[in-house]
Amino acid sequence: WTAARLSSRPARLLRPADPVEVVAEVPEGPPLRFRWRRALYRVTRAEGPERIEAEWWAADEAQADAPVRDYYRVEDGDGRRFWLYRAGLYGPRATDGVPRWFLHGLFA
DSSP, rough: TTTEEESOOSSSEEEEEEEEEEEEEETOOOOOEETTTEEEEEEEEEEEEEEEEOTTTTOOHHHHSSSOEEEEEEEETTTTTEEEEEESSSGGGGGGOOOOOEEEEEEO
């Protein structure tokens, strides 16, 4: 992948993001496949994570409770590109049970 081929932000954002079922090789790893709207997608390329969380110096109480998001840019075997994120963490920093996955955008 090159920066020219895959921009860092998708052309189309889903609001709100759609929940997806994800299978990853390791808990903190990129998706290997995911199910969105009853269709199964096999990931052939993944880039990330890009961690997005509230700024510690400016976070208000509402933001402080928001889970950390780890974003991945992924591509399936047919060349479709998606922007997925995992909300929450595994392990010692886990705050709210098992992390959940969402599809937040589609690349052109």
